[in-house]
Amino acid sequence: MQTEAASAPLPAPVSRYRRKSPPIWLQIPVLALLLVAALPLFFVVARAAQTGWHEAWALLWRPFVFGLLANTMKLMVLVTIGCAFIGLALAWLVERSDLRWRKHWNVLLCLPFAIPSFVSGFTWVSISPMFEGLGGTVLVMILSKYPLIYLPLVAMLRSLDPALEESARMLGYNRRQVFWKVTLPLLRPVLMATSLLVAVHMLVEFGAPSIMRYQTFTTAIYQQFELEFSGSNAAMLSALLLAMCMIMLWGEFRLRGRGYARTGQGVARSAAPVRLGAWSVPAQLALVVLVAIGCGTPLTMLGFWIVEGSSAAFPLDEILQTLWSSLSYSFGGALLSCLLALPVCLVVVRYHGRMANLADRLPYLLHALPGLVIALSLVFFALGYMPSLYQTAILLLVAYALLFMPMAQGPIRVALEKASPQLEEAARTLGHTPISTFLKVTLPIIFPAIGAGFVLVFLDCMKELTATLILGPTGLETLATKVWSHTGNLEYAGAAPYAALIVLVSGLPVYLLTTRAYAQRRG
Structure with missing residues (x-):
């Protein structure tokens, strides 16, 4: 669910509780992320230098x-x-x-x-x-x-x-x-x-x-x-x-x-509807046609091919194994994304200075990197400097984190900005260390937001294709890669069960989030 609005950083409020420089345990992950995010630029420049600038120009022209x-x-x-x-x-x-x-x-x-x-x-x-x-x-x-x-x-x-x-x-x-x-x-x-x-x-x-x-x-x-x-x-x-x-x-x-901005609170009321x-x-007919084409046709064809496929062969064990691979890698990618998003959000919201400014711009940099370029840069880095990482689960999970960490940052950052920093200051005055304060005071407050970010990243990892095709360990098959490979061989009945599982896993959260948001607005 490309909830891009969820991944957009919000301006950090100015607070007298914001400290000047973050501790070393926050600086290290933020700097590491900045270096990894710069890998695609390094990859492009390094490959151009190896190829030779004249040959590189000839390849482009x-x-x-x-x-x-x-x-x-x-x-x-x-x-x-x-x-x-x-x-x-x-x-x-x-x-x-x-x-x-x-x-x-x-x-x-x-x-x-x-x-x-x-x-x-x-x-x-x-x-x-x-x-x-x-x-x-x-x-x-x-x-x-x-x-x-x-x-x-x-x-x-x-x-x-x-x-x-x-x-x-x-x-x-x-x-x-x-x-x-x-x-x-x-x-x-x-x-x-x-x-x-x-x-x-x-x-x-x-x-x-x-x-x-x-x-x-x-x-x-x-x-x-x-x-x-x-x-x-x-x-x-x-x-x-x-x-x-x-x-x-x-x-x-x-x-x-x-x-649009205005002075004052305004009036909390809806505009008078225009009579059609x-x-x-x-x-109404136009909306029916749009929904029928956009959702009805894909779902109908999925049902048709599932019936056709099950009448000939339905590899249940293979489907379950692929589903497990997708769920496990998506879980790992979502967990790593949230773990990396936490220090970035803490630095942005609770501190100021150069490190906070860099962390504030990190989501924009990650958002601008194409998934295919991220995957190729990680391949280039692994083969050149750490061959043991090539085609391992670690490298694929790192790619997932780079691709989808901005989606986890949105809800976590909003929760941190709403959490009162006075509670953290009180814990510090009682003798708690920064890490102890975070674990005992801040983390329980923002835990629901971490869960929301986890779900958003998990759903996108389930649908990710390019990085998985390039970086996935040998023999790894996910629901997305199965759909892609079967479709490439014109095996539409073979692709249908995997595609239906992707829609099923993604559809329920989308439906619940949409209905809840509308109910909150109208309530």
Whole structure:
């Protein structure tokens, strides 16, 4: 559940209880994380130096690379525009209109979070090869990623003071003019920031384009490294991909935090809903079609292939073993991510200075690193400096932590900022050491937030594909890699049970979190 809002760091409040420099037991893990996060940059520079700068330039200045760039940009632009349009329209319908059954629609519209894009891609390709290529990939990615824009826009619309729109109406503006001249400008910062986030996702997406036979930078990098054993080509393509991601994340960073602000508390009330009138039935039909295409089609095809597969062969032992591998590695990745997120959050919230500033920017750096580039940099480091780590569980868990630690930081940091530092100061005055204070005072307070971060990371580890394919120990099969390998061999019935388990494990938490959040807002 790419709850990217959960991974976004929040500005630390200024407090007189914040100390100047963190203790050594907090500095060591933060510095280690910063060094590991810098590995992709080191990997790109080192491989370019080994290859030679002239040869590196020759590898980049080729029609093949320009074709990859064109394909990647087409996918990024089309999906971003499609997600922005759908997300904005859905958010307005749910929050500003008199649409019937809004609570139920809000849940249904969030269900694509539970269906990984590569699972959705496999179901569409299994219908017909006509869905392969750019058109099918754009369709699948829009249906998978529009919640990244829809959910923040819904939250923004709920928080807007309705008096702004009402004042515009009193000045003679009609509903359409109010939307274009008042509502949309207030939503524009969130819309642009989330659209850039979707664009970054498109730059690093691997599973769906690979399954749907659409070549982008990520699929070409994997092919160069895994199939053609060309580390130089993979490194140069990784350099371009990393540069593009950094540019996009710089734009998202600049937009983050810009938005609507007001003086005073405002009025805690909802805006008067706009009557759809004759458009009510078409709006309901449009939502039915969207949910049917986005969720109904993948789930129906999964059911069809499970029945077809079980009529011929249903390797229960193999499925259970794969499920156990996914659960155990996801548990390890989530645990390591939370353990690493704790010292980072403590340094950011409880201390100030250079170390706190570096820790504050660490999530942005990790968020800008493509999973494929992280995996290749860890391979480069292991083969060059610690060969015993190559294709071990440790290296794969480190990759999971680098990829998903920002998701654990969100809830942990919020909990730390709400926890009173006076309790910690009181414990220190009673003679407790910093570690003892953390274990006996701070940890019990933030433990529920650690659990929330653990669940978020666990779900993403269950769906992770690229790092697992490259770094996984020999013989390791997870639910995601099983779907990918069976689909590559056109064994759709064989892939269906593993894909269904991914949806089942991911779907229940998504449903519970969505219904709970809506109930809290409306309650």
